[in-house]
Amino acid sequence: MPQLHGPAAARGTGEARASLSAAGREMRIDRVEVRRVTLPLRHPFETSVGRTATKRFLLVSVSADGVTGHAECVADTDPFYLPETNDTALHVLRDFLVPMAFPLEIGHPREVLPALARVRGHEMAKAALEMAVFETWARREGVPLWRVLGGRGGEIQAGVSIGLQEDEAALLDRVEAEVAAGYRRVKVKIKPGRDVGLVAAVRARFPRLPLMVDANSAYTLADADRLAGLDRFSLTMIEQPLGWDDIVDHAALQRRLATPLCLDESIRSGEDARRALDLGACRVVNVKVGRVGGFSGALAVHDACVARGAPVWCGGMLESGIGRLANVHLQTLPGFTLPGDTSASARYFEEDLVDPPVVVSPAGTIAVPEAPGIGHAILWPRVERATDLHETWKRP
Numbered sequence: 222m223p224q225l226h227g228p229a230a231a232r233g234t235g236e237a238r239a240s241l242s243a244a245g246r247e248m249r250i251d252r253v254e255v256r257r258v259t260l261p262l263r264h265p266f267e268t269s270v271g272r273t274a275t276k277r278f279l280l281v282s283v284s285a286d287g288v289t290g291h292a293e294c295v296a297d298t299d300p301f302y303l304p305e306t307n308d309t310a311l312h313v314l315r316d317f318l319v320p321m322a323f324p325l326e327i328g329h330p331r332e333v334l335p336a337l338a339r340v341r342g343h344e345m346a347k348a349a350l351e352m353a354v355f356e357t358w359a360r361r362e363g364v365p366l367w368r369v370l371g372g373r374g375g376e377i378q379a380g381v382s383i384g385l386q387e388d389e390a391a392l393l394d395r396v397e398a399e400v401a402a403g404y405r406r407v408k409v410k411i412k413p414g415r416d417v418g419l420v421a422a423v424r425a426r427f428p429r430l431p432l433m434v435d436a437n438s439a440y441t442l443a444d445a446d447r448l449a450g451l452d453r454f455s456l457t458m459i460e461q462p463l464g465w466d467d468i469v470d471h472a473a474l475q476r477r478l479a480t481p482l483c484l485d486e487s488i489r490s491g492e493d494a495r496r497a498l499d500l501g502a503c504r505v506v507n508v509k510v511g512r513v514g515g516f517s518g519a520l521a522v523h524d525a526c527v528a529r530g531a532p533v534w535c536g537g538m539l540e541s542g543i544g545r546l547a548n549v550h551l552q553t554l555p556g557f558t559l560p561g562d563t564s565a566s567a568r569y570f571e572e573d574l575v576d577p578p579v580v581v582s583p584a585g586t587i588a589v590p591e592a593p594g595i596g597h598a599i600l601w602p603r604v605e606r607a608t609d610l611h612e613t614w615k616r617p
């Protein structure tokens with residue numbers, strides 16, 4: 222396992238966050254807008270739960286003090302990854318979260334998620350609103366998002382997630398192309414019947430590649446022997462093999478595997494991360510801001526992992542550049558010692574919504590923006606063309 226940053230790094234994070242929260246003026250939200258955006262994916266993305274050919278998501282915009290910030294909701298059209306959908310997110314935002322947010326006098330964006338706690342679950346809807354407040358805050362202060370998060374400038378390491386392919390040859394071609402493009406680690410989707418053989422083929426061709434697999438909850442504990450068959454390929458980890466809401470069976474499985482387990486779906490808060498790590502359900506955590514209620518949830522997961530010496534890395538949800546850049550800023554925190562699933566815009570979209578698009582260097586890195594907020598311009602004419610629903614709510 223990679224080395225983690227020591228206590229000094231963790232202390233630096235805390236100081237940066239504390240000094241920023243002390244500096245700010247309170248903020249009240251004047252207006253919230255939601256757009257539903259549809260973007261064609263360049264290639265369909267297939268996992269054990271299904272196939273996505275078009276990306277459809279809510280774009281949430283928050284206005285305060287004459288500044289507007291934006292965030293992408295990671296809910297999908299279907300509830301096959303986690304229970305939320307675009308329609309549930311729209312309902313919960315319109316009828317509950319936005320009305321709860323209007324009266325808030327926000328001293329720091331980290332106060333938003335706790336203020337929404339009366340609504341149980343609906344982490345993706347909460348995250349979209351909370352992240353838009355963070356972006357508005359950063360823009361108002363004239364600083365890049367990473368400063369508000371307590372991160373750092375520079376660059377992050379890029380990794381790549383490869384969906385299920387037509388056959389083994391197609392998968393090997395894809396891995397080859399991504400390694401040639403510079404990506405520092407490759408994640409491959411698996412499902413029952415397309416696991417050990419497929420990993421054996423990739424490993425035979427790329428003996429030293431940092432390689433991992435993601436099952437998106439396609440197995441049960443009855444498959445433990447089969448999953449133990451993956452131990453001989455020195456994978457960096459196996460992501461979410463068992464139930465989407467399970468940690469108990471994962472703990473039992475981890476006891477039978479040499480390969481570290483990583484949880485994705487099962488971790489929906491910092492508390493979930495603490496419980497899973499303390500139970501031994503995983504040794505690594507994939508954090509997605511949208512899955513844990515927003516940046517404050519992601520910071521809580523990060524801190525729980527750092528405190529326990531467990532690596533944390535940033536997952537992805539096939540985001541447009543708006544959500545992708547939010548992930549870039551998050552990954553500048555010291556606990557992110559592993560490349561995540563943040564790859565170039567061009568892998569997903571012919572035309573992204575940000576200018577410049579997110580690009581990966583030949584060395585497999587992504588530059589961290591220095592401009593305010595997410596740090597790249599949003600291409601509004603493109604957004605408007607891709608929008609088929611637009612609602613605006615004003616503070617009463």
Ligand code: OSB
Nearest residue numbers: 302382437536537538539540562
């Ligand atoms: O399980 O990490 C996952 C995409 C959609 C839903 C769930 C997952 C994924 C990915 C792709 O693995 C991550 C990305 O490239 O954005």
Ligand code: MG
Nearest residue numbers: 435460461485
């Ligand atoms: Mg996953």
